[in-house]
Amino acid sequence: MSGVVTQKREDRAGVYINVRGEGQALHREFGLGCMADSDSSLQQGIQCQEMNSISSLITMSGAAFIMHSPLGCSGCVGGFNQLYHVGQFHDGVQHIKNARYIATNLDERDVILGGEQKLTDAVLEAQRRYTPDVIFILTSCVSGIIGDDVDTIAAELDKQVSARVIPIHCEGFRSKLPATGFDAAFNAIKHYILPKPEEVTERDDNLINIFAPMSMGIADQKELARLVEPLGLVPNFIPFYASLEKLRKIVTARVSASICQVFADEFVEWLGDTYGIPYAITCMPLGVKSTDAWLTAIAEKVGKEAEAAAFIASEHARVAPQIAEVRERLQGKTAYVSTGTGRAFAAAALVEDYGMKLAGLRTRSYETGIHDNVERLTEQYGGQYLLDIAHGGQGHQEVSYLKKLKPDLIIGAASGAHRLGIPVSHVLDAARPTLGYSGILYVGRKLAEAIENTAFIEKLAQHRRPPYKDSWYDADYKKFNRAAAGSGGDADV
Ligand code: SF4
Structure with a gap:
């Protein structure tokens, strides 16, 4: 199976997925090579690989997708399709199209007798309906468990139809880190689409x-x-x-x-x-x-360092007055960040642009690629912030320590935050600009508005019970963790 990801992200050297403590302490442990993951006897939720694989590719023109799965596994595609609509609108497309996908709807009968015929029929139907350039077949937990020979079927259909037929092995159970789903999509591109170096x-x-x-x-x-x-x-x-x-x-x-x-x-x-x-x-x-x-x-x-430096200087001059305006509204507030690994560390560095302090950060993994960012955060904030690496979200822990941290604002998607009365906003917004020098202005104003308009969130907190009993908030939020030897990572907030 040449397109299969051979190494899950959590198995790579220097990747940690379940550890928490002060940012500075974790940075030191990682640098010394003595960080160790703990384990948890309670796992609340892990995002599916299939979601990341299809979200990577769904906006491709000339592509159709077969979700070789029960119908429920394709539920997330509706949301991605909506973002695809927004993207086309922003791109000036007159006649907005839907993403083209078919679910094989595997059921109990297929679990016993196999779903290969359904897969073949779905690929032929996608070819008939859409005449695409490429048909991606996305596997699921069920197709993986029953052992359908997706690669062989794809290879045979690839010869029969005009579209390229390409399997992506993104069974939800394949990895604890959803970013492995991105790797699965890129593996398919690598093995089935790119020309060889000599070509x-x-x-x-x-x-x-x-x-x-x-x-x-x-x-x-x-x-x-x-x-x-x-x-x-x-x-x-x-x-x-x-x-x-x-x-x-x-x-x-x-x-x-x-x-x-x-x-x-x-x-x-x-x-x-x-x-x-x-x-x-x-x-x-x-x-x-x-x-x-x-x-x-x-x-x-x-070799364009001088050009970059000149452009950066002119952009700083352009946005400085507007950032100063946002700073006045956010200065001195505390922020807690809870989102995916790449965006989380960038968002944590960003809060300083607005004169805020970082109270804590939760994300999915600590790995070599973000070590420098943690160092930068330690320099910016003195290392006195909570760093929670929880690959599966672990909302029960997050909501418990959030009640103690009491940040002025949550950036991202933290569990139960609304019911605690803490305003929430996000730097992830596929419908509006968030990146670069122009994005910082939009993001800053959005965060300021969230912090200044708290009437709804306060009412919600007054009228809704927090998601857990009081006894849980008084308990040790790490009680379901099995401590790892040699790690000081699971320290208290
Ligand atoms: S592929 Fe597995 S993890 Fe993903 S939605 Fe389907 S059952 Fe859930």
């Missing part, structure tokens, strides 16, 4: 691959294109709103950049090793400092 005959000296997930909207694409323009670069955004042709062009680029440290990181490194394409992987360009770092890292790869 690449030309390079485009102006082309930059920018790898970004669906949570980055068209407005963000436009901002990123504006950022790399002074470096003489034209972006090939992958895989968001890409096409089969744009995917094939990946190997002709001069340089690659990822939107953060965990999206397509392995793929970008592989492109460097296999095709000699230099790459920059830094913090997400969210906020002034992270945008500076993102652009400077790309400039260094193409």
